[in-house]
Amino acid sequence: MKFIHTADLHLDSPFLGLKNNGLPDELWEKVHQSTFDSFKRIIDGAIEQQVDFVLLVGDLFDREERSVAADAFLINQLNRLKDHEIEAFVSFGNHDYSTADPASFGYPANTQVFGNQVETKRYPLHDGTVVAINGFSFDKQWITQPVIQEYPQAVSDATWNIGMLHGSLSSLNSPEANYAPFTLSELQEKGYDYWALGHIHKRQSLNAQGTINYSGNTQGRHINESGEKGYLLVQNEGQQLTTTFKPTAPIIWEKVTMSLADLSTDQLAASMLEKIADLKYSKLHFIRIELTSDTNVDPAILNQINNGDLLDELQELNTDKWQQLNCWITSVEAPQVSDVVYSTIDQKYFNQAREATLNDDVFNQVLKDFSKQPAFIKDEVSQADAKHEIYDQAGTILQENVVNPDDVEEDSK
Incomplete structure (x- = not known):
């Protein structure tokens, strides 16, 4: 038995923020097309690997009202699988939830769609073995x-028992209770040979055997979805299942650290671009530059970073060189310098103020303001990486605006 586990395609993702990020038109087209291109490569892989079936575990589309182009594209790729006698099993998640009759989608005969109640679909392979696949589709956000x-126990009259579940492990450090929560022990108690999970965009295995997996999303959409993205190829070696990650994303997001000590501060943007050129990217990268410094940073440089002037200059240079460098710079993060207050007493009170202001209780209270925003905005802001990034940036701004009492006294004279 051999199959592909993939999830979170987010076809036709809007890539919010990037369209107005100064991207050249040709590069924007590559961004917009990236979710489609990644999925096409997954189908290419299914055909080349001659898999028995493909599992698509939710959030195939970025939103409930999928575009005509995205819908047509998916059907075209499913037809490619049909032409090679490869079955597809589809469940919908919190982004593309649906209550429609699966027969109304116009999917080809090789595609089996799970309804809104947990159900089992039995599929006989060419060698006579039988696979029992269990799953359901979201009917609301x-x-x-x-x-x-509601998932049944593994059955003995099937050679392999597989579960498809778009949802969140309850112990993950994120407010995921809205997304069909489960615990690891609840999955294990079902006795399945493999759990194909979706919803969490970071690829990860939840058990030592590597048979309870999030495949991650297929194309990173921002800096907190960094690294290679793709699918998991699953196959049996006797009674054991093994997984192999296959990268397919045409764009890779990455954080690049640079020390200000290694850069020419009078030609900062050009110096940073030279460092990027040394990385010699073989694939298209979208990067955030994270600056570091062991000493206090010139306030003029901090201001240049925080008001966006440095990024504007970088992107102006990047526009002419993105093809040569195979990368686009999306953001610059200011150095985090620990000692910027001017006396031990001042530092003590500054640290106390920071702890009182930048903590989880305050963050969660602010997060409530996002309740009326689209779900994906709250999802992204709630991620641990995003929270720490917000803390760091807020701390930098606080540090930059700390006023030396001696300066105030001097100014008043």
């Missing part, structure tokens, strides 16, 4: 009840 309880 938020599902707070643990749907895992």
